[in-house]
Amino acid sequence: MVAHAPQPTDDRSWKTLEIQSILNILFTYPPVSFPNMGKGGGEYLMSTSDQQLGSVGIVEPKSVTLAHPPDPLRLVCGRTLGPITVAYETYGTLTPEKDNAIFILHALSGNAHVAGKYANEDRNIGWWDSMVGPGKAFDTDKYFMICANVIGSCSGTTGPSSINPETGRPYALSFPMITIEDMVQVHKRLMDHLGIERLLSVAGGSMGGMQALQFAVSYPDLVESAIPIATTARHSAQNIAFNEVGRQAIMADPNWREGNYYDLESPNRGLAIARMIGHITYLSDESMHQKFGRRLQERLQKGFKFDIDFQVESYLQYKGARFTERFDANSYLYISKALDYFDLTEGVSSLAERFRDLKARFLVISFSSDWLYPTYQAKEIVKALKANGLHVVFCEINSAYGHDAFLLETEQESRLIRDFLAHTYTAVRNRRMT
Amino acid sequence: MVAHAPQPTDDRSWKTLEIQSILNILFTYPPVSFPNMGKGGGEYLMSTSDQQLGSVGIVEPKSVTLAHPPDPLRLVCGRTLGPITVAYETYGTLTPEKDNAIFILHALSGNAHVAGKYANEDRNIGWWDSMVGPGKAFDTDKYFMICANVIGSCSGTTGPSSINPETGRPYALSFPMITIEDMVQVHKRLMDHLGIERLLSVAGGSMGGMQALQFAVSYPDLVESAIPIATTARHSAQNIAFNEVGRQAIMADPNWREGNYYDLESPNRGLAIARMIGHITYLSDESMHQKFGRRLQERLQKGFKFDIDFQVESYLQYKGARFTERFDANSYLYISKALDYFDLTEGVSSLAERFRDLKARFLVISFSSDWLYPTYQAKEIVKALKANGLHVVFCEINSAYGHDAFLLETEQESRLIRDFLAHTYTAVRNRRMT
Numbered sequence: 001m002v003a004h005a006p007q008p009t010d011d012r013s014w015k016t017l018e019i020q021s022i023l024n025i026l027f028t029y030p031p032v033s034f035p036n037m038g039k040g041g042g043e044y045l046m047s048t049s050d051q052q053l054g055s056v057g058i059v060e061p062k063s064v065t066l067a068h069p070p071d072p073l074r075l076v077c078g079r080t081l082g083p084i085t086v087a088y089e090t091y092g093t094l095t096p097e098k099d100n101a102i103f104i105l106h107a108l109s110g111n112a113h114v115a116g117k118y119a120n121e122d123r124n125i126g127w128w129d130s131m132v133g134p135g136k137a138f139d140t141d142k143y144f145m146i147c148a149n150v151i152g153s154c155s156g157t158t159g160p161s162s163i164n165p166e167t168g169r170p171y172a173l174s175f176p177m178i179t180i181e182d183m184v185q186v187h188k189r190l191m192d193h194l195g196i197e198r199l200l201s202v203a204g205g206s207m208g209g210m211q212a213l214q215f216a217v218s219y220p221d222l223v224e225s226a227i228p229i230a231t232t233a234r235h236s237a238q239n240i241a242f243n244e245v246g247r248q249a250i251m252a253d254p255n256w257r258e259g260n261y262y263d264l265e266s267p268n269r270g271l272a273i274a275r276m277i278g279h280i281t282y283l284s285d286e287s288m289h290q291k292f293g294r295r296l297q298e299r300l301q302k303g304f305k306f307d308i309d310f311q312v313e314s315y316l317q318y319k320g321a322r323f324t325e326r327f328d329a330n331s332y333l334y335i336s337k338a339l340d341y342f343d344l345t346e347g348v349s350s351l352a353e354r355f356r357d358l359k360a361r362f363l364v365i366s367f368s369s370d371w372l373y374p375t376y377q378a379k380e381i382v383k384a385l386k387a388n389g390l391h392v393v394f395c396e397i398n399s400a401y402g403h404d405a406f407l408l409e410t411e412q413e414s415r416l417i418r419d420f421l422a423h424t425y426t427a428v429r430n431r432r433m434t
Numbered sequence: 435m436v437a438h439a440p441q442p443t444d445d446r447s448w449k450t451l452e453i454q455s456i457l458n459i460l461f462t463y464p465p466v467s468f469p470n471m472g473k474g475g476g477e478y479l480m481s482t483s484d485q486q487l488g489s490v491g492i493v494e495p496k497s498v499t500l501a502h503p504p505d506p507l508r509l510v511c512g513r514t515l516g517p518i519t520v521a522y523e524t525y526g527t528l529t530p531e532k533d534n535a536i537f538i539l540h541a542l543s544g545n546a547h548v549a550g551k552y553a554n555e556d557r558n559i560g561w562w563d564s565m566v567g568p569g570k571a572f573d574t575d576k577y578f579m580i581c582a583n584v585i586g587s588c589s590g591t592t593g594p595s596s597i598n599p600e601t602g603r604p605y606a607l608s609f610p611m612i613t614i615e616d617m618v619q620v621h622k623r624l625m626d627h628l629g630i631e632r633l634l635s636v637a638g639g640s641m642g643g644m645q646a647l648q649f650a651v652s653y654p655d656l657v658e659s660a661i662p663i664a665t666t667a668r669h670s671a672q673n674i675a676f677n678e679v680g681r682q683a684i685m686a687d688p689n690w691r692e693g694n695y696y697d698l699e700s701p702n703r704g705l706a707i708a709r710m711i712g713h714i715t716y717l718s719d720e721s722m723h724q725k726f727g728r729r730l731q732e733r734l735q736k737g738f739k740f741d742i743d744f745q746v747e748s749y750l751q752y753k754g755a756r757f758t759e760r761f762d763a764n765s766y767l768y769i770s771k772a773l774d775y776f777d778l779t780e781g782v783s784s785l786a787e788r789f790r791d792l793k794a795r796f797l798v799i800s801f802s803s804d805w806l807y808p809t810y811q812a813k814e815i816v817k818a819l820k821a822n823g824l825h826v827v828f829c830e831i832n833s834a835y836g837h838d839a840f841l842l843e844t845e846q847e848s849r850l851i852r853d854f855l856a857h858t859y860t861a862v863r864n865r866r867m868t
Contacts, residue, residue, distance in 0.1 A: 236722070245714070288672045306607075312675050343728055
């Protein structure tokens with residue numbers, strides 16, 4: 001179901017949003033052409049399955065160190081931090097008007113490597129490659145794409161595993177607590193470094209969606225549009241509960257050593273358990289049934305032991321173990337806490353009040369089987385935006401994939417995003433011409 | 435919604451079950467009186483809130499040792515086990531006809547102590563005390579109630595923490611893997627010991643509901659009726675996944691020592707984490723929001739540390755820690771595995787085929803916000819029962835309490851169960867008279 005969200009009067013009015021076909025609506029939009037924007041121009045309304053979409057190809061990991069003293073980052077927790085190294089990537093070309101920059105924001109365990117690969121033989125393809133590239137939803141023939149690893153993480157941006165220049169040792173738990181607001185502060189510093197004053201859009205799923213919302217709140221004058229996907233305006237008690245159990249699993253691992261494990265064995269078993277819990281919340285009952293059911297793993301009958309019987313056990317253990325190869329346990333603690341602290345209603349009477357100064361256009365996307373950030377939470381965002389008279393497109397995509405759908409339902413997302421960005425860009429250019 | 439389930443023809447036919455008021459239907463049932471059954475007789479249709487319901491009072495924990503060699507229990511896993519000590523309790527009086535015995539079956543962490551207390555000052559009141567007692571749903575003025583701690587557990591019945599008579603040491607992981615079918619086998623041995631040939635009903639929630647179903651399947655001639663509540667005919671991939679993460683948390687605890695911890699420190703931290711995961715699945719998003727929301731625990735603002743910020747964190751840690759005082763980590767492993775192994779469709783083409791020889795009447799109860807064993811799983815049971823022409827009453831009780839509702843929505847459950855048992859008992863007595 002998809003529609004420009006009407007101003008709701010009561011809960012039943014949401015039923016007016018339940019329109020069956022996405023295509024019927026999207027294809028009635030007047031097509032917008034981009035005559036001077038490269039080979040993808042004019043093709044953006046084509047079905048992704050009908051066209052040959054390109055890759056951004058070989059991309060280059062970039063890095064910059066910002067927030068040098070005496071101008072460190074002032075964090076929400078009250079502490080300061082600097083210098084801060086930021087790992088980022090960019091694809092596409094910034095227009096002379098600098099009006100086509102889009103900031104992609106990643107989820108808990110993500111990184112700056114959204115699209116492409118680092119070498120011809122590289123199998124490490126960007127995490128949203130199907131969404132970002134020539135002719136794709138985030139069309140690199142039209143838009144200048146930016147993505148940066150968030151502060152607190154472990155993929156090139158300063159986090160608890162980074163060396164504290166004052167001590168020459170990893171920060172570990174001396175790293176200050178960070179928030180979604182702090183992540184966005186760092187993104188803003190990167191914009192300054194890149195000489196970009198305004199963003200055509202900010203977009204991301206899950207924690208990326210929270211950053212998109214926070215971007216629009218923190219810098220209402222710098223953001224033309226925002227695309228929060230599979231996300232929420234505040235972590236629920238259930239969200240906090242799952243994260244807390246994951247943190248407990250990490251901190252219960254004897255190798256965690258109050259966070260001081262960088263010269264020693266890592267708390268991989270605890271981190272793997274935290275990731276296994278997370279994975280269950282990323283899938284749905286239905287998708288787990290379809291993917292695994294009760295099928296046994298490489299055996300004909302139950303083993304009557306405590307090793308692996310079922311495929312779902314094997315999958316979770318594999319995913320948990322693989323995660324420890326690329327992620328830092330302390331970063332998991334810090335970022336999961338940032339998620340739990342996220343609450344856009346804090347200090348205001350309502351979410352609508354928080355959104356009072358916003359100017360951006362919004363495309364809000366949720367997924368029917370996402371029980372981590374269910375559709376009702378997306379609707380709370382939409383209602384609060386509409387209460388401020390903002391332009392909002394809302395869509396709940398039918399999907400069995402649960403929360404992971406934001407990484408998997410890229411064809412449906414692409415139709416929505418491609419169109420939304422085209423209209424936003426037209427509006428921006430029209431405004432400048434008048 | 436409640437109704438005698440019609441034979442469904444397709445998914446939409448379930449809508450015919452959606453009848454708003456439970457009372458309207460229940461109170462049209464002809465009242466059944468029990469002239470010789472004590473002070474509760476004739477009052478069973480009264481609202482529980484309108485009447486003064488009694489307690490079973492001081493009860494006595496009982497114990498018997500069964501399955502002595504050369505007649506040990508033959509387990510599903512292929513091994514034998516015996517002797518087996520069974521902890522159990524009984525309340526009420528068995529009729530001379532021995533036609534009023536009801537077996538209550540407990541959930542994962544339950545025990546035989548369903549109702550009453552062991553001494554006047556005892557604060558350890560039975561886990562379903564609001565359901566079992568004079569004038570209550572399981573009316574001890576009418577029925578003879580039995581409950582036994584399941585095999586593999588740690589509250590008096592033989593389990594991994596029990597002494598293996600062959601070695602003089604706790605079984606630990608040498609204890610054989612047990613199944614729901616094995617639990618029910620032991621219950622049958624207890625029936626034999628008590629001289630009870632037939633049960634008026636078998637009833638329980640969660641794992642207790644699985645035992646109720648298994649009872650009707652294993653001993654179709656011995657069971658007049660069954661009341662499976664908040665349960666499933668087979669553990670789903672998501673159910674298995676949550677249990678597997680809990681097991682991993684226990685086995686990752688260095689104090690677990692491959693199960694050989696009985697002379698040493700217990701793996702309490704791992705067990706607490708397993709219980710925390712379980713607790714999240716027992717509640718609902720809504721009930722957690724109502725109970726905790728984002729309220730902070732004994733502080734005015736976020737701590738920006740990894741200790742407790744939110745009430746929900748405090749609650750889970752408290753529940754996890756308390757659980758380790760009364761439960762054995764190895765028992766958690768064994769019983770959670772028995773849950774995961776439970777699949778009544780194994781070895782048959784359908785659940786309906788599995789139910790082919792059944793004769794019992796059924797009352798199937800689910801709860802609207804139970805996402806551990808959602809209503810669709812209860813409906814699968816009901817459909818398969820109805821496919822065999824069995825008498826089935828099905829009710830989904832509207833509740834925000836999630837899976838825990840089976841322990842909390844006792845007033846609504848009582849109305850259904852009281853009536854269902856009365857009709858079943860009348861049918862049994864009428865059959866004998868004709």
